[in-house]
Amino acid sequence: MGDVATHKENLVRTAMRLFRRQGYASTGLQQIVAESGAPKGSLYHYFPSGKEALGEAAVTLAGGLVREMLEAHAVKHADPSAFLRAYARTMAGWMADSDFRSGCPVATTLLETAPASPTITAAGAQAIDGWIEVIGGVFERAGVEPREARTKAQLVVAAMEGALLLARVRRSTRPILDVAKLA
Amino acid sequence: MGDVATHKENLVRTAMRLFRRQGYASTGLQQIVAESGAPKGSLYHYFPSGKEALGEAAVTLAGGLVREMLEAHAVKHADPSAFLRAYARTMAGWMADSDFRSGCPVATTLLETAPASPTITAAGAQAIDGWIEVIGGVFERAGVEPREARTKAQLVVAAMEGALLLARVRRSTRPILDVAKLA
DNA sequence: TCGATTATGACGATCGGTCTACATGTGGCA
DNA sequence: TGCCACATGTAGACCGATCGTCATAATCGA
DSSP states (O other): OOOHHHHHHHHHHHHHHHHHHHOTTTSOHHHHHHHHTOOGGGHHHHOTTTHHHHHHHHHHHHHHHHHHHHHHHHHHOOSHHHHHHHHHHHHHHHHHHTTTOOOOHHHHHHHHHTTTOHHHHHHHHHHHHHHHHHHHHHHHHTTOOHHHHHHHHHHHHHHHHHHHHHHHHHTOSHHHHHGGGGO | OOOHHHHHHHHHHHHHHHHHHHOSTTSOHHHHHHHHTOOGGGHHHHOTTTHHHHHHHHHHHHHHHHHHHHHHHHHHOOSHHHHHHHHHHHHHHHHHHTTTOOOOHHHHHHHHHTTTSHHHHHHHHHHHHHHHHHHHHHHHHTTOOHHHHHHHHHHHHHHHHHHHHHHHHHTOSHHHHHGGGGO
16 A cells, blocks of 8 residues: 555645646646656545545645744744735745746635635635734734734735735736735 | 627627636636637637637736726726725625626636736736726825835735635625725 | 455546638629 | 639537546455
8 A cells, every 4th residue: 555644645735836836727637646646546535525625635735834934924023014024025935936937826726716616715714814813913912903903914915915916927026025015 | 701899709708707707727618609609610710829819818808997997986086095995895896796706807817827828927917007007196196106106006906806815715895895995 | 364444547428629621701803 | 794712700520638436456454
C-alpha cells in the first residue's frame, strides 16, 4: 500500500497550487494526479465525492496557511498600520514570486464555485471569517470598537482580494501594497 | 442569411451573462450558442479565434456597461462620498437581483484567464483603467491631488471587486455597501 | 492461512472546443 | 434577362479530455 498521509496530502497541496494558477474548472483531475505523484485511481479513494471534496480541502488548507501568516504578523505588530504593511508586503512577495500568475487560491476557487457548491462555499466562508477575526483583533487591541473593527477588517480583506486581481492584470505589486493605506 | 448584428451581439451578451454566473472555463460554447439563439456553426464565423475572442468581447462589453453606470453617477454626485454610496447601492442591487449568484463579469473571467490569455488580460486592464479614470475624476474634482486621486480610485475598485466575492459567499450586500466608507 | 480492508490501474459515457464541407444569398458579366 | 463566381452564413462531425466507476490487486489483522 502507498503512504496514505503523503499521497492524500500531496493531492491537496498540488490541487491548491494548480487551482491558484489555472483556476478550479480549468484544472483537470488528471493533471493534479500526475503532478502530485499519487496513483491515478487513488484520488476517488481518498476523496469519494471527487473534485468538489478536493476543492474544499484545498480551500481549507489555503485558508489556514493565510491565517497562520496573519497571526504571525499580528503578534509582531501591535500597530494596525505596521501590521497592514507587513501583511501587504507578504502578499506582494507571494505574487511576485509566482511571476504574477497565482492569486489567492481561496478567491479563485470561490469565484468559480460559489454558491453553486455549498461545501466549497462554506469552507471559503470559514477561511475568510478566520482572516477577518485575526485582522479585526489587531484593530480592537489598538482601541477600535469591536463592531467597527470587524467592518474595517472585512474591508481590508475585500481590498486585498481585489488588489490581487489588479496585480495580476497589471503585473505590478503596487495595488497590493496600497492596501496598507487603509489603516 | 441570419441577422449578423443580432446574432453576434446576442452571442456576446449571452456569453457575458453566463461567464458572470458560472465562470469562464465552466461555461461551454454549446450552452452559449443554445441560449443566445444563434445558429451553432455561426460562432466561429463571427469569432474565428473561438472562445478567447468571445471572452475578450464579453469583458469589453461588461467593462463599458460598468463605466457608463459610473459616469452616470459621476455627473449626478459631485461629492465623493455620495458618489461612492450611489455606486455601492447600484452594485448591491445587481448582486441581490442575481440572488447572489453573479459577480463582476470582468473579474470572474479575468481571474481565470490572466495572464494566460494576453488578449483577455488586455481587454480587462483597459476596462478597469476606465473605471479608475472615472472614479479618480470624481476625487479630483473634489480637490484631491491627481496622483492620490488615482491611488484612491484604484483602492475603491479593488475593494469593490473583493466585496463582490464576499457578498456571494455570505449572501449579503453588506460588504458591498461598506465599500462606500472608503471616501 | 484466510478474510477484510485499503488501494489502484483500466475503462466508459459524456462533453469540451475546433474545423471542414456544404447551403444560402449577392453582384458582375454577357 | 440568364448565368456564374463569390462572399457570407451554417450544420454536423471530429478528436481529445473530462469526471467518475469498476473489477482487481496488495496489504493487514487474527
